[in-house]
Amino acid sequence: MSKTAMGASQKDFESAVNQMKLLKKDPGNEVKLKLYAHYKQATEGPCNTPKPGVFDLINKAKWDAWNALGNLPKETARQNYVDLVSGLSSSSDSSSQVKPEADRKQAGYETLVMTSEDGITKIMLNRPTKMNALTTQMYQEIMLALEAASKDDSTITVLTGNGSYFSSGNDLTNFVISPDELEERARRGAILLRDFVGCFIDFPKPLVAVVNGPAVGISVTILRLFDLVYASDRATFHTPFSHLGQTPEACSSYTFPSLMGPAKAAEMLIFGKKLTAAEACARGLVTEVFPDSTFQKEVWTRLKAYSKLPRNALRISKQMIRNHEKEKLHAINAEESRILQERWQSDECMNAIMNFLSRKAKL
Numbered sequence: 001m002s003k004t005a006m007g008a009s010q011k012d013f014e015s016a017v018n019q020m021k022l023l024k025k026d027p028g029n030e031v032k033l034k035l036y037a038h039y040k041q042a043t044e045g046p047c048n049t050p051k052p053g054v055f056d057l058i059n060k061a062k063w064d065a066w067n068a069l070g071n072l073p074k075e076t077a078r079q080n081y082v083d084l085v086s087g088l089s090s091s092s093d094s095s096s097q098v099k100p101e102a103d104r105k106q107a108g109y110e111t112l113v114m115t116s117e118d119g120i121t122k123i124m125l126n127r128p129t130k131m132n133a134l135t136t137q138m139y140q141e142i143m144l145a146l147e148a149a150s151k152d153d154s155t156i157t158v159l160t161g162n163g164s165y166f167s168s169g170n171d172l173t174n175f176v177i178s179p180d181e182l183e184e185r186a187r188r189g190a191i192l193l194r195d196f197v198g199c200f201i202d203f204p205k206p207l208v209a210v211v212n213g214p215a216v217g218i219s220v221t222i223l224r225l226f227d228l229v230y231a232s233d234r235a236t237f238h239t240p241f242s243h244l245g246q247t248p249e250a251c252s253s254y255t256f257p258s259l260m261g262p263a264k265a266a267e268m269l270i271f272g273k274k275l276t277a278a279e280a281c282a283r284g285l286v287t288e289v290f291p292d293s294t295f296q297k298e299v300w301t302r303l304k305a306y307s308k309l310p311r312n313a314l315r316i317s318k319q320m321i322r323n324h325e326k327e328k329l330h331a332i333n334a335e336e337s338r339i340l341q342e343r344w345q346s347d348e349c350m351n352a353i354m355n356f357l358s359r360k361a362k363l
């Protein structure tokens with residue numbers, strides 16, 4: 001009989017616990033929470049401690065993860081723990097192996113798939129089960145990918161999402177930190193945000209967003225820094241900053257009012273109105289909307305034709321259009337990032353994040 005059918009033995013479990021201690025790579029907050037919850041369930045049974053206070057972010061997230069396992073039997077939790085650790089070990093083992101030809105395109109990126117073909121470099125956000133929510137690792141990888149794309153011999157660079165969402169914006173688990181770390185993490189978060197947006201402001205080649213599904217938060221505000229935005233008619237555009245106790249970023253406090261007028265910008269950025277693709281197109285945020293059934297075919301046919309145009313002419317024209325406001329955009333980006341650094345430390349922001357993480361609130 002297989003191990004799974006029998007359930008993991010206590011020895012397997014202990015060896016998985018030891019294996020975890022040797023793991024070289026941080027598996028990320030989500031996995032760590034799952035491991036914690038299953039460890040507690042396997043060793044102590046259902047959650048039996050008082051719920052931590054609302055500002056005790058880390059312990060509250062851990063408690064929520066354990067409590068969510070309900071009455072899961074200890075044996076099942078033990079097996080799940082062993083399976084989780086074995087998945088982590090095999091993925092870190094395989095990263096040192098030589099990848100087959102077809103996979104080489106992805107080398108170096110864990111959260112993205114980057115490919116280059118027909119004069120087009122495509123950067124695809126690749127966390128479909130998390131609606132392509134942007135972790136800090138993902139912001140870093142996108143910056144690296146943009147840097148590489150700016151230097152490669154492609155004509156056009158495309159950003160798109162894998163799965164049903166373009167992106168659900170900032171990954172709210174980026175906020176799972178202990179209160180004594182908050183100030184420093186907010187400081188680093190503001191630098192990350194400023195550098196991330198800066199890469200889009202400075203990107204030298206035509207940059208195209210292929211918005212395959214709903215877009216939330218920073219994945220909406222950043223669109224004004226693209227040269228073309230093609231959207232499926234299934235896409236929606238939502239910036240629920242106030243609901244999260246936060247404020248606009250990616251220069252949208254300046255670009256949105258100048259694009260659609262202050263009244264329409266306020267509806268989105270202050271009051272969090274969600275737009276359909278047609279509405280976003282009418283406001284100038286989207287270049288063109290396509291039926292979802294033919295979206296990929298039509299968009300890629302169009303982009304392949306554009307990528308055959310003279311490369312240098314495209315690049316120079318883009319820079320002529322964008323250079324006028326570059327300096328201003330960098331100043332606005334720095335100011336928005338500074339304001340967010342303060343917001344992230346506010347009670348309003350912390351309460352909203354806690355509500356999402358404890359599944360009390362969704363958009």
Ligand SMILES: CCCCCCCCCC/C=C/CC(=O)SCCNC(=O)CCNC(=O)[C@H](O)C(C)(C)COP(=O)(O)OP(=O)(O)OC[C@H]1O[C@@H](n2cnc3c(N)ncnc32)[C@H](O)[C@@H]1OP(=O)(O)O
Pocket residue numbers: 129130131133134168169170171172173174175182185186189190192193216217218219240241244246249344356361362363
């Ligand atoms: C001090 C901290 C420093 C931080 C440094 C950060 C630096 C840069 C910051 C830039 C700032 C950007 C602002 C924004 O982007 S604001 C927008 C934030 N996004 C949200 O509020 C969206 C939250 N998600 C939802 O409301 C819903 O998930 C959804 C998108 C409406 C989809 O709902 P649906 O019912 O279809 O699907 P699920 O909710 O079941 O989602 C499937 C799983 O994906 C996880 N998920 C989805 N989105 C996020 C997210 N943004 N953050 C974290 N996790 C997300 C969801 O939890 C499910 O996971 P599970 O299967 O494990 O439960």
